Amino acid sequence: MKYAINAAQAPDAYGSCSQGTTAGRFVYTSGQLPVGPDGKTIVGASVATQTSRVIDIIEAILAEVGCSLSDVAQTTVYLARIEDFETMDEVFAQRFPQPAPSRSVVAVSALPLGALVEMDCVACR
Numbered sequence: 242m243k244y245a246i247n248a249a250q251a252p253d254a255y256g257s258c259s260q261g262t263t264a265g266r267f268v269y270t271s272g273q274l275p276v277g278p279d280g281k282t283i284v285g286a287s288v289a290t291q292t293s294r295v296i297d298i299i300e301a302i303l304a305e306v307g308c309s310l311s312d313v314a315q316t317t318v319y320l321a322r323i324e325d326f327e328t329m330d331e332v333f334a335q336r337f338p339q340p341a342p343s344r345s346v347v348a349v350s351a352l353p354l355g356a357l358v359e360m361d362c363v364a365c366r
Contacts, residue, residue, distance in 0.1 A: 246270075246304035251298045255353055258288035261302045268308055268364040272319065273298045275357045280352065288325040288357045292332040295360045303364055312364040313342040319359040323348035329358060 254271050261270040273297060275284050275291035276298075284294045296363045300310055316337075320324070326346060329347040334341070340363065352359050 246305050248302045250301040252276050252278055255280060261306075263306055263366075266366045268303060268306055268312070268366060270302050270362050270364075271298055272317075272359045272361045273302075274353060274359050276354065276356075283354050283356055288320075288322070288328045289332050291330045291356060291358045292360075293336070295358055296332070296336045299360065299362055300334055306318070306366065308364045308366055310336065311314065311338045312366065313362045314365050316342050316344045316360055316362045318344060318346045319349050319352060320346060321349060321352050321357045325357060 243262045243264040245259040246263065248260055251260055255274055256275065258271045273295045275294035276282060277284050283291070285291045294366060296310070303309055303312065320326060320329060
């Protein structure tokens with residue numbers, strides 16, 4: 242069975258989805274945007290600040306089900322500007338413990354609310 246995650250410490254999901262779901266030992270987060278508590282205002286103008294905010298939100302969602310960033314097995318990062326890869330990667334490396342999760346990075350033409358970065362992940366409990 243799958244269950245929705247509703248973490249009080251994270252903004253509501255943007256759009257008609259859950260913040261994340263659990264299915265057995267696996268935890269899946271929806272794509273997280275760098276938004277404030279209202280879920281509609283982008284936090285930070287730089288990709289570094291936005292990446293850090295997205296990871297903060299993912300961390301809160303994972304904590305709701307007893308997980309942490311060290312439980313993340315895979316991430317997908319969406320960048321509005323591929324030239325922001327190195328900056329995003331620096332923040333990613335600082336925040337995710339070793340061994341780092343596997344990762345795909347996808348350049349997109351635009352992200353909701355004008356965000357520079359969006360990220361989702363899969364963790365294992």
